[in-house]
Amino acid sequence: DGGITQSPKYLFRKEGQNVTLSCEQNLNHDAMYWYRQDPGQGLRLIYYSQIVNDFQKGDIAEGYSVSREKKESFPLTVTSAQKNPTAFYLCASSSREGPTGELFFGEGSRLTVL
Amino acid sequence: AQKITQTQPGMFVQEKEAVTLDCTYDTSDQSYGLFWYKQPSSGEMIFLIYQGSYDEQNATEGRYSLNFQKARKSANLVISASQLGDSAMYFCAMRRPISSGSARQLTFGSGTQLTVLP
Numbered sequence: 001d002g003g004i005t006q007s008p009k010y011l012f013r014k015e016g017q018n019v020t021l022s023c024e025q026n027l028n029h030d031a032m033y034w035y036r037q038d039p040g041q042g043l044r045l046i047y048y049s050q051i052v053n054d055f056q057k058g059d060i061a062e063g064y065s066v067s068r069e070k071k072e073s074f075p076l077t078v079t080s081a082q083k084n085p086t087a088f089y090l091c092a093s094s095s096r097e098g099p100t101g102e103l104f105f106g107e108g109s110r111l112t113v114l
Numbered sequence: 115a116q117k118i119t120q121t122q123p124g125m126f127v128q129e130k131e132a133v134t135l136d137c138t139y140d141t142s143d144q145s146y147g148l149f150w151y152k153q154p155s156s157g158e159m160i161f162l163i164y165q166g167s168y169d170e171q172n173a174t175e176g177r178y179s180l181n182f183q184k185a186r187k188s189a190n191l192v193i194s195a196s197q198l199g200d201s202a203m204y205f206c207a208m209r210r211p212i213s214s215g216s217a218r219q220l221t222f223g224s225g226t227q228l229t230v231l232p
Contacts, residue, residue, distance in 0.1 A: 031218060033219065040224065040225075041224055041225075042118070042222035042223050042224045042225055043159075043205070043207075043220075043222040044222075045219055045220075045221075048219055058219070088157060090157075090159060092159070094218045096218075100147065100149075100164040100166075101147070101209065101218040102149060103159075103161070103218065103220060105151075105158055105159035106158065107157055107158045108157040108158065110157075
């Protein structure tokens with residue numbers, strides 16, 4: 001089945017540590033995205049990538065980094081510079097084809113900083 | 115800048131009844147797209163329905179319909195014949211104007227938690 005796989009589902013981190021969240025898609029989509037969700041709030045865009053080896057900052061990129069070395073993969077690193085990293089992280093992808101261009105989402109990764 | 119406003123943090127509806135979830139938006143763009151997503155307690159985001167700004171008819175997908183009032187900048191989601199499985203968080207979102215690239219960034223509202231009562 002085609003879809004987006006995020007791992008790990010739950011992650012605990014000590015303050016000062018970097019952590020990398022994995023996102024893999026087999027939908028052959030060009031674009032991929034990372035969103036952050038805090039309780040009672042909507043999703044906020046961290047980074048997005050339109051093509052391999054290219055990515056752009058979203059609205060809240062500070063303290064995060066990404067890479068796009070393969071079309072299928074778009075990992076997100078939460079660095080120690082991120083002041084409040086505890087959140088739910090959602091990865092998504094979209095196709096340039098079709099009229100709607102809706103985003104397809106993974107099941108998310110919940111990061112807790114201890 | 116785009117903004118999506120969902121003013122109902124929580125809504126309750128009786129099973130088999132219809133419910134309307136409100137969404138208003140603010141944009142200076144002429145061309146845009148509006149989406150509704152459902153987020154169950156498992157966390158994944160499920161695409162429900164789409165409305166393009168130039169679509170003359172309101173979008174419908176099964177029990178979901180979108181009441182699009184362009185002049186009022188509202189895009190309310192109507193769920194008919196509610197089911198217990200409809201209990202979830204619902205998000206309204208707007209797509210930023212499509213650039214020359216492939217990205218389709220969305221701006222999301224804060225969501226409405228819908229609870230369907232038996």
